[in-house]
Amino acid sequence: MLEPTVSPRPSVVALAASLVFLAACQREEAAPAPPPAPAVSAPPVVAIGPAPVLDRTGLLQAMDVAASAYAAGKDPGGATLAGRRFVIRQAFGCAGPAPAGRSTAGATGGDGLAAWSWGDKGKSLKLTLAPADWTGSPMVAGGADSWEAAEGFWLPRPWLRTDGCPGVPSDPAADGARAVSPQTFGLAAVFEEDGSRLGRRNGRAYEFTVRAEGDQAPVAPTNGYRLVLEGRMTAFADGRAIRCRAAGPDQRPVCIGAVQLDRVAFEDAQGQGLSEWRPG
Template sequence: MAATAAEAHAAGAAYPQDVAALAGRRFEARQPFGCAGPRPSETADGYVIDEDRRAMTIQMTATSWSDEGWRQAFSAPDSPAEALEGFWLRRPWITSAACPASSGVEGPASGESLGLVRVFAAGGSRIPRRGERPYRTTVKLEPDAPPPAMPLQLVVRGKIADAGGRPIRCRAGGPDQRPVCLVSITLERVSFETADGATVADWRE
């Protein structure tokens, strides 16, 4: 559906009814992280293992879209958007929750092209906003026990928001650039899970 919305945007076509019909549907998005191993710092997204304390610290930070263009894209005349927070879906061309295969060749990463966004209207409650607060937890590792099954997974659950009948909105810098699309959501739950499905940490709205 995101590809359908992107194509319509690039072609200047009418908003697809199949995309509009997504409003209210539940979704679950999974993506792996920590594929390259532990991070060098506890303040970085990913995970760090402290062997002395036998503890693993896991952290992921939500994205904030602060530019005026995206705020305008999700604003309505009677409900201007004040803040947009959510998650980029890394490597949206991979539909499984597996790490990408290594080819031994390093190159520049592709630009982000698909994300899940919560839209906070001006004058609304600020309590649900994450701001700069990351999703973060520390797990005790038992002596001689194996570490959690890798890769770790960020799991986001909720519903597709109506967003004025346009739940997926796209932008592009020009006709020769791939559109970048954001899916408007109502967030219900964010989890860290292991590769074998065990829940490590859970945040519910």
């Protein structure tokens, strides 16, 4: 005798279908997630430090570029030098004492060149530097409406980039061997109308005396002395720190850098300080 077939209840069928669907969903959720996209790194931050301090070589190179551009009728540049600090060392008195009767200062200032001379019948040496009065000079005039005065310092032998004495001896056979080249590069220490007057020389020279030690008279230096000029480049009215002028196309331009002078000093050839002056 055959047993009757029992059909599953509808609720059981629905429950089974739900379990199958849930298992499929769990399998989909368990699938591994795709790897994360690589992070985009930001470019490294480059710290920009202060510009290096200008020395004699760097300043003369900048003036050479400005002189060449001016002679070619191009923009002489120099704007990027405004605000740069400088420490210029240059030799003086390499060939011996200054000629007798050389004026170191006067109503219109000096010649803007350092020198030394004998004093007290050879018992002392006198180092002098009298800034030139460039207040009314065409090189400085109109540089800035706020400037009241300008004192000039030449950078002699601009073809020599080192701060020591030249190593070329005098050659009497050379044409014009004893002729002195005109000065073409210099620094103008400018003073504002409402600024401090402590740093102005007003025609007075920087002076220092090397005196005898006991009964021994001072000895003439074999490698001269050193002048130190320290400060910060400033700008003319056009924003440039260097201004060039020339009387004609066949003459080397004269270039002047506008500066705020913080320190003037005399040193011996070994760098030993002898004397210094600061505005304060």
